[in-house]
Amino acid sequence: MSTAADVLNENWRGTHTVPSGGLYPHQWSWDSAFIAIGLRHVSPKRARLELETLLKSQWPDGRLPQIVFDLSRDNDYFPGAAFWGASTAGLIQPPNHAIAALLVHEAEPDLAFLGRVYPHLVAWHHYLLARRTGESGLAHIVHPWESGLDNSPYWDAPLAAIGETYRGELARPDLLHAAATERPSNAEYGKYLYLAERYRDHDCDDEDAEYPFRLEDPLVNALWAKSELALAQIARALGLDPAPHEHRAASITAALETLWSPELGTYTARDIVSAQLQPYRTVAGIIPLILPDIAHAADLLAALDGPHFALGRVALVPSHDLTADTFDASLYWRGPSWFNTAWLLVDGLELHGRSRDAAALAAQTIELAERCDYPEYIDPHSDAPRGTRRFSWTAALAIDLAER
Numbered sequence: 001m002s003t004a005a006d007v008l009n010e011n012w013r014g015t016h017t018v019p020s021g022g023l024y025p026h027q028w029s030w031d032s033a034f035i036a037i038g039l040r041h042v043s044p045k046r047a048r049l050e051l052e053t054l055l056k057s058q059w060p061d062g063r064l065p066q067i068v069f070d071l072s073r074d075n076d077y078f079p080g081a082a083f084w085g086a087s088t089a090g091l092i093q094p095p096n097h098a099i100a101a102l103l104v105h106e107a108e109p110d111l112a113f114l115g116r117v118y119p120h121l122v123a124w125h126h127y128l129l130a131r132r133t134g135e136s137g138l139a140h141i142v143h144p145w146e147s148g149l150d151n152s153p154y155w156d157a158p159l160a161a162i163g164e165t166y167r168g169e170l171a172r173p174d175l176l177h178a179a180a181t182e183r184p185s186n187a188e189y190g191k192y193l194y195l196a197e198r199y200r201d202h203d204c205d206d207e208d209a210e211y212p213f214r215l216e217d218p219l220v221n222a223l224w225a226k227s228e229l230a231l232a233q234i235a236r237a238l239g240l241d242p243a244p245h246e247h248r249a250a251s252i253t254a255a256l257e258t259l260w261s262p263e264l265g266t267y268t269a270r271d272i273v274s275a276q277l278q279p280y281r282t283v284a285g286i287i288p289l290i291l292p293d294i295a296h297a298a299d300l301l302a303a304l305d306g307p308h309f310a311l312g313r314v315a316l317v318p319s320h321d322l323t324a325d326t327f328d329a330s331l332y333w334r335g336p337s338w339f340n341t342a343w344l345l346v347d348g349l350e351l352h353g354r355s356r357d358a359a360a361l362a363a364q365t366i367e368l369a370e371r372c373d374y375p376e377y378i379d380p381h382s383d384a385p386r387g388t389r390r391f392s393w394t395a396a397l398a399i400d401l402a403e404r
């Protein structure tokens with residue numbers, strides 16, 4: 001029987017792991033962090049190399065790029081290096097890397113590794129603070145791809161408000177590897193490419209005052225705060241001062257309260273351009289449960305248990321509210337359950353005193369990953385696999401849950 005480790009071996013490219021050989025032939029930023037978390041149980045050495053390969057592509061301003069391209073596969077994914085005119089994409093992804101670095105070190109203590117990665121991780125967080133953080137104290141994203149949850153309903157109204165669309169030729173090699181009913185539409189791709197092109201043509205400098213897509217997302221900021229807590233532990237291990245990281249984590253955690261929606265009973269995203277909170281429940285709005293001091297932990301647990309996310313009554317945790325008109329059980333980040341958010345919520349449940357439910361969610365995550373051949377995502381009602389198969393973070397996080 002093929003194992004999760006076989007999937008990681010298949011997708012290993014000598015210095016890093018691709019998310020999947022067909023659909024995603026390059027190195028993705030937050031995928032690599034999740035992958036390293038599983039890889040540490042297979043080969044701590046490879047896990048360290050996975051992270052350090054990504055860090056090698058860090059920009060001088062500190063950002064970690066969304067994608068590091070394999071130039072030999074540039075025709076197999078769009079937009080690639082030819083579009084960006086560079087070997088990395090200018091956008092970012094959610095900051096889960098310090099969490100991964102700490103866990104990799106815990107699997108096989110290596111202070112030299114921690115010492116090498118720490119300054120890079122500090123520079124990465126500094127980029128978020130210096131270039132992306134406004135008065136609210138939260139970092140904003142400038143593209144749906146930066147959220148990791150590309151076609152979440154959070155982005156519907158902000159994208160609809162943008163009159164422009166991409167005028168170049170739209171390639172969709174992704175549709176060779178996943179059904180069109182399970183991927184974003186061409187209309188969404190038109191907006192994605194318009195924004196990416198505009199950001200690129202301003203040298204990705206974050207200085208375009210009229211830039212039309214700027215949102216504060218609860219998952220991105222919760223991961224940032226959690227990563228600051230991880231950096232505090234890394235600093236302590238290195239004999240450095242953890243306090244600045246602890247203070248930053250506390251201030252992001254406090255600032256997340258500005259994204260709380262009493263009507264929804266979850267956190268949500270704020271559109272900085274329109275000053276609107278988005279009226280949707282998504283798994284991103286529950287993820288702040290990973291923070292020990294989050295104010296609405298009890299409400300988040302109630303949201304998980306209630307009809308919108310139905311913990312224990314559907315497969316894993318759906319990416320979008322089961323009762324919403326916008327819910328679609330097969331469509332990417334608009335309903336299907338994903339293995340990385342399940343992994344994060346296992347941690348959140350554990351942290352907030354729900355160990356039995358955490359264990360049940362972990363067991364379900366491992367079982368579904370194995371039974372469905374490590375799918376990218378699954379239908380929460382039928383358990384049917386969706387998206388691509390033999391997907392690296394699904395395999396990696398199943399290994400991690402099984403090893404704990």
Ligand code: 2M8
Nearest residue numbers: 019024028030031145147148149150
């Ligand atoms: C998906 O996003 C990429 C663009 O970054 C795509 O659809 O082409 C998302 O699920 C994202 O979170 C993930 O990092 C990436 C690679 O697995 O795929």
